[in-house]
Amino acid sequence: VIILTSGWSHIRNDTQIQHGLMRYITSPDFPCESIGNIDKSHVMGPDTKLPGGGFAVEFFNFLKLHGIPAAIICRYCSEGDNIPDAIALMSYLANWISDQTIKIELPNSWKFLFGKPAPIDIY
Helix, strand or coil, rough: CCEEEEEHHHHHHHHHHHHCCCEEECCCCHHHHHHHCCCCHEECCCCCCCCCCHHHHHHHHHHHHHCCCCCCEEECCCCCCCCHHHHHHHHHHHHHCCCCCCCCCHHHHHCCCCCCCCCHHHC
C-alpha cells in the first residue's frame, strides 16, 4: 500500500527544508527493490508527524501493526494553487515505482479552479 499525502510546507524544520519538498517512509517489510533511484535523504524518521497530512501516519501505523507492507509519500505544499504539487507527487510516484508509462491527466474540473491568471498588464 502506498499512501499519497501532503503536509504543510510552513512547518518544516531546517533539515526538511534542506532536502526538498518530497519525503517518504516505508514499513520494514515494504519491498524496497520497487523504490528505484530515489534520494535516500528524503526518508522520514520512524517518529514522523505530518501536520496537514490528515490521517496518513495513523493509517500507515495501522498497516504496519498488521504486517501489511506500506509506504507514505508526502509532498510539502503551501496554500493556493496546488496543481503543480499534485503533478509533482504523481511524477515522484512514477519514478519511485520505476514506471515511466504513467500518463497524468488533469480532471476538467481543475481547468478554472483558481480562475484566470492575473492580467500581465498589471506588472
